[in-house]
Amino acid sequence: MGLEAKLKNDGFLATTVDALVGWSRKNSVWPMPMGISCCAIEMMASGDPKYDIARFGSEVMRFTPRQCDLMIVAGTVTYKMSHVVKKIYDQMPDPKWVIAMGACTSSGGMYRSYSVVQGIDQFLPVDIYLAGCPPRPENLLNALIQIQDKIKRSKAREFQDIPLPELPVLQNN
Amino acid sequence: MDIKDLVVVKLKEKFPKYNFETSEFRNELTVKLDKKNIVKVCKFLKENEELDFRLCEDVTAIDWAKRTDRFTVVYHIFSLKNNFRLRLKADVDESDCSIETVTSVWKSANWAEREAYDMYGIKFKGHPDLRRMYMPEEFEYHPLRKDFPLMGIPGSLPLPKKN
Numbered sequence A: 001m002g003l004e005a006k007l008k009n010d011g012f013l014a015t016t017v018d019a020l021v022g023w024s025r026k027n028s029v030w031p032m033p034m035g036i037s038c039c040a041i042e043m044m045a046s047g048d049p050k051y052d053i054a055r056f057g058s059e060v061m062r063f064t065p066r067q068c069d070l071m072i073v074a075g076t077v078t079y080k081m082s083h084v085v086k087k088i089y090d091q092m093p094d095p096k097w098v099i100a101m102g103a104c105t106s107s108g109g110m111y112r113s114y115s116v117v118q119g120i121d122q123f124l125p126v127d128i129y130l131a132g133c134p135p136r137p138e139n140l141l142n143a144l145i146q147i148q149d150k151i152k153r154s155k156a157r158e159f160q161d162i163p164l165p166e167l168p169v170l171q172n173n
Numbered sequence B: 001m002d003i004k005d006l007v008v009v010k011l012k013e014k015f016p017k018y019n020f021e022t023s024e025f026r027n028e029l030t031v032k033l034d035k036k037n038i039v040k041v042c043k044f045l046k047e048n049e050e051l052d053f054r055l056c057e058d059v060t061a062i063d064w065a066k067r068t069d070r071f072t073v074v075y076h077i078f079s080l081k082n083n084f085r086l087r088l089k090a091d092v093d094e095s096d097c098s099i100e101t102v103t104s105v106w107k108s109a110n111w112a113e114r115e116a117y118d119m120y121g122i123k124f125k126g127h128p129d130l131r132r133m134y135m136p137e138e139f140e141y142h143p144l145r146k147d148f149p150l151m152g153i154p155g156s157l158p159l160p161k162k163n
Helices: A002-010 A017-026 A039-045 A079-091 A103-107 A137-153 B003-014 B035-047 B109-120
Strands: A031-035 A070-074 A097-101 A128-130 B021-025 B028-033 B055-063 B071-079 B084-092 B098-100 B123-125
Touching (some): A017 A137, A031 A079, A097 A103, A128 A137, B003 B035, B003 B084, B035 B098, B071 B109, B084 B098
Parallel strands (some): A031 A070, B098 B123
């Protein structure tokens, strides 16, 4: 690895905080698997040994949004589900990114219908729109690499320590 | 006797005053009846030992848009004993958009009737829990009605706020 070789020669390294933080953030993106329908199957496939999302440091799919950096919205988002997606997104700590995986999530896809949100960008800030119905695991990995590039280019100071909103506790009746 | 004939004979024998219209399509029997008789007829079809229609597979509806009796409620019931599927139909008009529930006969009709209520707005009288099945509680329309636009009514389903 490059880092060890560098330390062996000089014993120290000079860099910027942005580069260092960006580098570490980029290689430890923890995804929130927001698997809603069939795209989620391809998302699961990208975690298996054949495609192996662990090669990119994203194997820790966390099922609690409070430990995640990247939300992969995989599947058809209906109006009824949109509130759940938004509530989970709100619980993720800053900085956070969103992949709209597949045609349905990006644009409503083949569901041109009264019940389906025609693109989740109506209520979420989306970083990557991923084409396909459903996209192949390679395609998801490509989106992840692009997100990593974006993270690498971002400045550490762009993100403030924004406290998570207090959400009302609702009983499901 | 063939089960198709048996159903009709038994029904006419048990309910001589009721009006049954039978039709057949692709070897499937359909019996059309008046909506006020639906529970009695269903109860008989289930509890008669020879017919034994134990399984209520689906309760749904058809919207004919401009017809006088606007809706038709359709019941698909199945007899495991005879391996025979029967279709019951009852017309419901928009002015009195309701029909008696058959949940007292088959418990499986519960959710199917809720779905028909959600999608068509037909009220099932006496239903134990007539809430919407799919759409949010506060939604005011019935999406499978012919006069409901395909893309819905703007603003009728709220989206979360973008921050």
